[in-house]
Amino acid sequence: MKIRSLVVLLALASSFANAGGDAARAGAEKSAVCAACHGADFNTPVSADIPLLAGQYPDYLARALIDYKSGARKNPVMNGQTTALSAQDIGDISAYIGGLRGKLKSIPLQRFLSSN
Ligand code: HEC
Structure with missing residues (x-):
């Protein structure tokens, strides 16, 4: 594993451990x-x-943010939005947004299969 990926993973791990706290x-x-x-x-x-x-x-x-930043996921807007983000920023932002209440939900697989 490349050192940079390891650093990113460690920063993310510490952010998620704090989710709801400092990171958020x-x-x-x-x-x-x-x-x-x-x-x-x-x-x-x-x-x-x-x-x-x-x-x-x-x-x-x-x-998603790591992939936009690296260019692995391409979108002109989001590639630009992520260039200045550090691994710590990505971890903090992900912890915060992930902790918000939202409308996203998963569809039970059975219901999905029967409607398609
Ligand atoms: C100028 C408008 C704009 C701004 C500002 C913006 N975004 Fe986005 N964001 C988009 C658009 C448009 C997409 C869809 C891109 C695609 O199709 O890949 C997107 C996609 C995303 C996704 C992928 C979601 C998914 O379901 O895969 C994430 C995560 C995200 N943005 C986070 C952020 C964060 C964090 C910031 C601030 C650092 C930010 N965005 C700022 C417009 C914006």
């Missing part, structure tokens, strides 16, 4: 700029092509 508080400040598009509660995005984030799994959010 720091994440609230660091994600203020993100609210311009994703909505102040991260549950009311300003347009239909911007995803809901509140209540998403923190590790999913972190993965």
Whole structure:
């Protein structure tokens, strides 16, 4: 494993361990700029092509942000939004947004299969 990935993972692990505590508080400040598009509660995005984030799994959010930052996931807006984020920032932001209440929910597999 590359050293950089290890550093990112360690920072994330410590952030998640603090979820709801320091990381979430720091994440609230660091994600203020993100609210311009994703909505102040991260549950009311300003347009239909911007995803809901509140209540998403923190590790999913972190993965998305890491991939935008590295360019593995391509989106001109989000690639730009993530260039300046450190591993600590990503962990804090993911802990904060993941801890918010939101409309995201999983559909029970059986219901999904029977409707498709
Ligand atoms: C200018 C508007 C804008 C801003 C500001 C913005 N985003 Fe986004 N965000 C988007 C759009 C549009 C997408 C969908 C991109 C795609 O299709 O991959 C997105 C996607 C995401 C995703 C992926 C969600 C998923 O379900 O896969 C995450 C996570 C995310 N943004 C977090 C953030 C964070 C954290 C910030 C602040 C650092 C931020 N965004 C700032 C517009 C924005």
